[in-house]
Amino acid sequence: MVKKEVFFTGLMLFALFFGAGNLIFPPFLGMEAGTSFWPAIIGFVISGVSLPILSVIAISLAEGGVVSIGSRVHPLFGVFFALVTYLAVGPFFGIPRGASVAFEMGVAPFLADRSSHSFVFIFMVVFFMVVYLFSLNPSKIVDRIGQWLTPALLLAIAALCTGAFLKFNAPLSEPSGKYEESPFIAGFIEGYLTMDAIAALAFGIVVITAFTNSGMKDWRDRAKATIAAGVIAGIGLAAVYISIAWIGARIETDEQFSNGGELLTTASHMLFGEGGRILLGTIVALACLTTCVGLTTATAQFLSGRWSVISYRAFVGILTFISFLIANMGLAQIIEVSVPILIMIYPFAIVLVVLAFVHPHLKYSTPVHVGAILMTTIFSINDGLTALNVSDTFFQKAISWVPFFSSGLGWALPALAGGLIGFFVGKLKDPA
Known part of the structure; x- marks a missing residue:
């Protein structure tokens, strides 16, 4: 097992999981949990981090991936469940939603006319061209995401969180809403609602392919490497979730927020002014891009593996085009x-x-x-x-x-x- 390969695959896995949706849940949790911050965030981490990582490990242990674990019910169920899963988290919903969130949070705040269809169309063309190019060669995904995009994403998140730790020191408020009685259970359910365990079933094939391309032919070696990479990704996810939840708990403002996206937008502007909006936009764009690349790669690998008459590269083109069309429907x-x-x-x-x-x-x-x-x-x-x-x-x-x-x-x-x-x-x- 090559430690460098495992480390960068772990970073890649972190970035694949950390989409823009993951930015929204923790800050709102921190604001509502208040003095019950720790039991709430621990519950969130247990379900929001453990379930996805366990899903990736489960796929690595089952030769045949998602189809294999579903076929233990019935062979037809295995194929049907795998197909529905990949299409749902891929071109029909997951990828278009990621692209739409990237526009809504990363670009729209800087536009005078946020709803302009021409701006949306131009952004989607550029976004999906990048997704297409990054997804063409699955053997390079660790290099492109693990070694380049993930460090950039982590650096941007670190800048936001460091500024918050230094400047935000408001006292923790009393718990509100669902965090008043059972903060741990409320946090657990909030982490459950990220639904990353579904995407994890798709990402498993990306991790396995990455290790296979690096020379790990024995499935036992790949399983061990996947567990190690999962631990690295899990530590990164937990650290980021706790940090951005802390921003929600300690932000100094009387504003009322309806979701974590609004809270983070305000926090970044309070910390860095107009530059804060650019910083948050960068985080959102990178988070969405890495997730969309991972989902495109995973879905194309699955489909080309099942129906080899169509090449992997052709499936990438088809998936990117379908995702582009659906993304233009609006978030x-x-x-x-x-x-x-x-x-x-x-x-x-x-x-x-x-x-x-x-x-x-x-x-x-x-x-x-x-x-x-x-x-x-x-x-x-x-x-x-x-x-x-x-x-x-x-x-x-x-x-x-x-x-x-x-x-x-x-x-x-x-x-x-x-x-x-x-x-x-x-x-x-x-x-x-």
Whole structure:
């Protein structure tokens, strides 16, 4: 295992995960948690960092990637789930959303007419040309992101956080909203809502390919290297999340904010004036760019691996063009369409990742997987309907008694129960 390769792959993985959405959650958490800052941010880090890193490791341990862990339910489910996952976090939602956020937070604040379609179109042309060029050669992604873009991103974040640590010293306020009673649980759910575990299923193939290209042919060596790279990425993510959450907790202002993006914009302007807006714009642009490159690369690798009649480079072009078209729809429309689908996929991703770690020890693997996924399906459908503002249905009322239902984690215990039922069914069929 080459330590340099592992280190820069870890930096690449950090940048792939750290999209603009990750900038928004922690500052708002810090502002609302106040004196309950530490239990809240610890909960956030556990779910917002651990789940994605575990997902990448799970993919590295399963020869065949996402298709492999899904095929333990059924081969057709494995292919279908992998395809839906890659397309959802890739060209249909994830990549266009990243490009749109880059424009909204990185460019629009400097424009007199933020809604001008011509400005949006020109920005998207340039942005996706860069994404296309960076994604053409997957063997160079560690060099381009790990060695160049990530240090630039970290330097910009460090400048913002250092300025905040030196200048912001307002006393911590009393916890508000959901952080008043159970700050740890509230922080955990907030980290869960980043939904990075879905993207992690896609990024796993990028990490594996990077290590394979560096000469690691044995899957055991790749798995060990992936774990080490995941630890590096996890430490970086945790440090950044805590730092920008601290900005929200200690900012000195009476302004009211509706989201973390507004808070960071105000904080950067308070610290560095007009230069602060440029600094934040740089952070957002780099964060979105690295994530979009990673998602494009991962999706193109998956599709070209399954359907080799079309080359990897051709898939990069197709994916970039589709993402460009959808990105021009605007951020609001993209979020409106994507959120329900991502919310439906997310429980499946977590259940499959957890099962991937216990799979080697399962005697009745298929019935356990089937039972867990069937129970998860019930609650995923409900979560999707809720995200579409379809509520107060008979279906919803029938399952609303389940623990953690109101927090969006109602699927957890039923999935466990489904897995146990599957185990006993398997034992009855094969008592040996």
